[in-house]
Amino acid sequence: MQQPPPATPQRLHIDLIQHPRGTAVRVIGELDYDTAPELLTTLQHVVAEYPGPVVLDCAEISFCDSSGLNALLRARRNASEHHRPLILVAPSRATVRVLRMTGADAVFGTASTVEEALGT
Amino acid sequence: MSSRETAGGRDMLPADRADDRSPGRRGVVSGSAGPGIGRLESAVQRVRAALPLPSETADARAMVDCAVGILMERGRLNVARARAQLDEMAETAGTGILQTAADLLAHAPHQGPAGASAPGGDVPAYGVEGHQAAQALLDNALHPLGAHAVAVWAQASDGTLHLAGQAGFPADALPAAQPRTTAGTPDTVARRAVAGAAVAWSSAQEPVPSGRPCHTSRAAAPAYLGGQIVGALEVCWLEPPDRDAHLERSLNALADLAAHTLTLDTQPLSAAHAAVPDxxxxxxxxxxxxxxxxxxxxxxxxxxxxxxxxxxxxxxxxxxxxxxxxxxxxxxxxxxxxxxxxxxxxxxxxxxxxxxxxxxxxxxxxxxxxxxxxxxxxxxxxxxxxxxxxxxxxxxxxDENAQRLGSLLQHAQRLGRIGGFEDDLASGRTTWNQELYDLFGNQEGTPPLPLAELRERVHEDDRDSFDAFRTTVTRYHKAASVALRVRRSDFVIRHVRITAEPVLHGDELVAVRGACQDVSAHHWTEVALDATRDQLAQTQAHVSEQARLTRQLQHAIMPATPQTTQVRGLDIAVRYRPASQDHAVGGDWYDTVELPGGTVLIAVGDVAGHGIGAATGMVALRNALRGLAATGAGPAQLLAWLNNVAFHLTDNVTATAICGIFDPATRTLCWARAGHLPPILLSQDPPRQLTSGPGILLGALPDASYTEQQLTLNPGESLLLFTDGLIERKDDIGQDDLIGTLADTAYPRDKSLSDQLDHLLAHSRSDTDDDTCLIGVHIPSEL
CATH class of the missing domain: 3.30.450.20 (PAS domain)
Known part of the structure; x- marks a missing residue:
């Protein structure tokens, strides 16, 4: 055995949470090269399977690098192709930092609570 | 041995010579009437003694002697010649002498498909020998069981039962053959035994095959050879015997014994039969x-x-x-x-x-x-x-889904997330195992939900599928399987495959039991759960090949060796530090090139991700920027074009970059950034990061615009450009760290640019194992 396959398991945890007004994706942990593909796949799945805005609860993202941002941007692109907004809820400090630095904060809708985001 | 040989042997054995054997033969098996009968007698003794097989040597010797006798008789040979022929046959067959002898014996009283193909006048098809075998069976084994007549039937390939031998019946009491009935239940006891593969008893009213009732009680047992039924043993009593298990066992054993006296047109199986089908x-x-x-x-x-x-x-x-x-x-x-x-x-x-x-x-x-x-x-x-x-x-x-059920369950086992349930409809009680509680997020101890009540936990879009699934199980009594989104008690949604089967008592549904499997993991991550080891090995080989290619590509463009160059009088030093792990080779790049108008392009960039995708994205952007810069456009325009390249011409590449154009004549740097960290200016004043306007990273939007800043650099001043590998930290305070390192008295401000960059790399507290690119631009005092 050479390189073990990139291990994703425990650093990122993704849940779909059903709220009274719709479904939100909750992300807990680190978003980087190894973990970002799982988030992207989940968000693409949500766009395909659930109606309404794509709501991403970012309050518990502890780290986000350029690959994490790339996944968010690709998810946004995918959502907008389906005429659906991607809304970031309560982005954590780590998320805000990378969004600000790269100017990407301009392209995402944000909300302070999931309920607010689902109401849009 | 071939059936032709045996058939020839039979031809040379006229019925009336059965007791008149050659001296050699008599000497071998004394007192026996023929090979079949002699063998049968000794075998009967074995069955009656109900013992394991007698001593192997004695048995083997008797078997070889019998086989030699048969060969002597067949070829009219003497003992020595016959024995030599047996050895030769064994060698040809490659089975050993005992096996050859056993085969010879098994086929000795060869009857062939005579009844079917060549009735041959009034001579019974199976000859006198079959009757003698039957007589021996009756005398030695069946009289002690109280029976007084026996018939041995051999089944031909068309299903006809031919009389192979009988004893104790009146002459003409039995027909020579019982053809197979094509419709209805078999009409005779022997036929029933063969068809039912079990001991059959006659009822009082049942006619004997000849139509002349003559016995009060009859039984027949199927005769097995090599797992196949080759005939039947029919036994008659004047007084009804006790029909117990012991009697049936004896009949079965005797029937199997009789099977060895029968030879059919199908080769019987031997224990050493090849397991490979033709x-x-x-x-x-x-x-x-x-x-x-x-x-x-x-x-x-x-x-x-x-x-x-x-x-x-x-x-x-x-x-x-x-x-x-x-x-x-x-x-x-x-x-x-x-x-x-x-x-x-x-x-x-x-x-x-x-x-x-x-x-x-x-x-x-x-x-x-x-x-x-x-x-x-x-x-x-x-x-x-x-x-x-x-x-x-x-x-x-x-159910076509059932085809996949097994493999899904295999996945479930591997995932270790399988919940089991049973709804007992009679008592109304539902049972869940621990895994199912976990799967639905229900507290253990709370009452489990019957299948019907799970409906409210199912996502509303999936409720129709759920209803169809339940109907299949509860109304049509078929096992079914369905994939659904269900809501756990903590509102987390899981993808679950539920498989259920009806438990029927007669036609009545008494319970539903099944299993739930959490398939969320492979819905989302498409983890190659069913990848075989081979595929995994192949993937790993592919990964290491990719890493090698990526590194080669990287090295071709971004030499890892320290570089110091002079472009139009500017001192430029570069450090590139690849990530420590091979697979993490990244997409950092820099470029310094003299443009046609005498200006100098200074650029640094960072493509998101790593691996071959990032490296090819890096090559594409770097080369595009070089080409675009030759037009003489300003940095803001160059970045806007580069954004177009990233968004439209690459495969979802996003990148940050700084693009600067330095004019040596005026010592002015005009620069713009696309989501990249601004440069740091090292001058007489404390080090400071340049301020800049907004500028989104490349590849995020189809169109983007960028703002330019102007900066005049004085002789002796330096500018530091870097990628985030230098400062990126999981606790995100790295940027302040860098300024701190630069401001610290330990910073070798007066040494060469190379020394300064080495110092920065050495003191970098980045903890993300990203690759790092660091460029220093120094304005010499004399410029």
């Missing part, structure tokens, strides 16, 4: 549109059927438990499908078909299998038939 059988299996399993019977040391080997499967075959074919083929049926041996299960059918040759067919046969701790029952259209010495089993599953 090509005719495999071709037949390949031609059928349904899954086919070819079974070969396996026998234990005593010649009893012990198991079937799954000798071949066609390419449509899919294991019910989802295992790859290699886990099934050439394994024992018993070991591979233990649940088939349940009463009424497939095993019984296969055994019966092998024995009788009668094909079996069912429209809704329950196939049981077990995956881990989960029992799965699937209904199938089943066909079982015998071909040559093999049994072909073919099935078509009623």
């Amino acid at each position: 090509t005719d059988v495999t071709r037949l299996a390949d031609s059928l549109p349904d899954p086919v399993m070819v079974l070969t019977p396996a026998f234990d040391a005593r010649g009893q059927l012990s198991d079937f080997t799954i000798a071949y499967t066609n390419d449509r075959f899919q294991d019910l438990a989802g295992r790859p074919a290699t886990c099934v083929v050439r394994r024992g049926l018993r070991q591979t499908y233990p649940a088939f041996t349940r009463p009424g299960g497939l095993w019984e059918k296969v055994e019966h078909v092998l024995a009788t040759g009668e094909p079996y067919r069912s429209e809704d046969f329950p196939l049981h299998t077990q995956v881990g701790t989960v029992k799965v029952t699937t209904e199938a259209q089943l066909g079982v038939s015998r071909i040559n010495d093999h049994v072909l089993v073919t099935w078509r599953l009623q």
Whole structure:
């Protein structure tokens, strides 16, 4: 055995949470090269399977690098192709930092609570 | 040995010479009336003693002596010549002398398909010898059981039972043959024994085959040879015997014994029968549109059927438990499908078909299998038939989903997330196992939910599927399986596959039991759960090949060796530090190039991600920027174009970059950034990061605009450009760290640019193992 396959398991945890007004994706942990593909796949799945805005609860993202941002941007692109907004809820400090630095904060809708985001 | 040899032997053995054997023969088996009878007598003694086989040597010696006798008789040879011929035959057959002798004996009183093909006048087809064998059986074994007449029937390939021998019956009491009945239940006791593969008893009213009732009680037992029924033993009593298990066992044993005196037009199986089916059988299996399993019977040391080997499967075959074919083929049926041996299960059918040759067919046969701790029952259209010495089993599953059930369950076992439930409809009680509580997020101790109440937990878009699934199980009494989104008690949504089967008592549904499997993981991550080891190894080889290519690519463009150059009087030093892990080779790049108008392009960039995708993105952007810069456009325009390249011309590449154009004549730097960290200016004042306007990273939007800043650099000042590998930290305070390092008195401000960059790399507290690119631009005092 050479390189073990990139291990994703425990650093990122993704849940779909059903709220009274719709479904939100909750992300807990680190978003980087190894973990970002799982988030992207989940968000693409949500766009395909659930109606309404794509709501991403970012309050518990502890780290986000350029690959994490790339996944968010690709998810946004995918959502907008389906005429659906991607809304970031309560982005954590780590998320805000990378969004600000790269100017990407301009392209995402944000909300302070999931309920607010689902109401849009 | 071939049947021709045996047939020749029989021809030379006229019935009236049966007692008039050559001296040599008499000397070998003294007091016996013929080879068949002599063997039968000694064998009968063995059965009566109900002992294990007598001492092997004595038995073997007797067998070889008998075989020599047969050869002497057949070829009119002396003992020595006959023995030599036996040795020769053994050598040719390659089976050893004992086996050869045994084969010879088994075929000795050869009857052939005489009754079917050549009735040959009024001579009984099976000759006097068969009757003598029957007489020996009656005298030695059946009189002690109270019987007074016996008949041995041999079954021909067309199903006709031919009388092979009888004793104790009045002359002409029995017909020479009982043709196979084509419709209705078999009418005679021997036929019933053969058809039912079990001891059959006659009722009082039943006519004997000849139509002349002469005995009060009759029984027949099927005669087995090599797992196949080759005939029947019919026994008659004047006084009804006690029909107990002991009597039936004795009859079965005697019938099997009698089977050895019968020789049919099909070669009987031997214990050493090859487990590989011939090509005719495999071709037949390949031609059928349904899954086919070819079974070969396996026998234990005593010649009893012990198991079937799954000798071949066609390419449509899919294991019910989802295992790859290699886990099934050439394994024992018993070991591979233990649940088939349940009463009424497939095993019984296969055994019966092998024995009788009668094909079996069912429209809704329950196939049981077990995956881990989960029992799965699937209904199938089943066909079982015998071909040559093999049994072909073919099935078509009623529910196509069921085909995938086994493999899904295998996934479930691997995921270790399988919940089991049972709804007992009679008592109204529902049982869940621990895993199911976990799966639904319900507190252990709270009442489990019956299937009907799970509906409210199902996502509303999936409720129709859920209803259809329930109807299949509860109304149509079929096992079913469905994938659904369910809401846990903590509102987390999971993708669950529910599989349920009805438990019926007669026609009544008494319970529903099933399993739930959390399939969220492979819905989302598409983890290659069913990737084989080979594929994994291949992937790993691919990964390491990719890493090698990426590194080569990187090295071609971004030399890892320290570089210091002079461009139009500017001192430029570069450090590139690749990530420590091979697979993390990244997409950082820099470029410094003199442009046609005498200006200098200074650029640094960072493509998101790493690996071959990032490296090719980096090459594309770097080369595009070089080409675009030759137009003489300003940095803001260059970045806008580069954004177009990233968004439209690459495969979802996003990148940050700084693009600067330095004019040596005015020492002015005009620069713009696309989501990249601004440069740091090192001057007489404390180090400071340049301020800049907004500028989104490349590739995020189809169109983007950027703002330019102007900066005049004085002689002796330096500018530091870097990628985030230098500062990126999981606790995100790295940027302040960098300024701190630069402001610290330990910073080698007065040393060469190279020394300064080395110092920065050495003091970098980045903890993300990203690759790092660092560029220093110094304005010499004399510029």
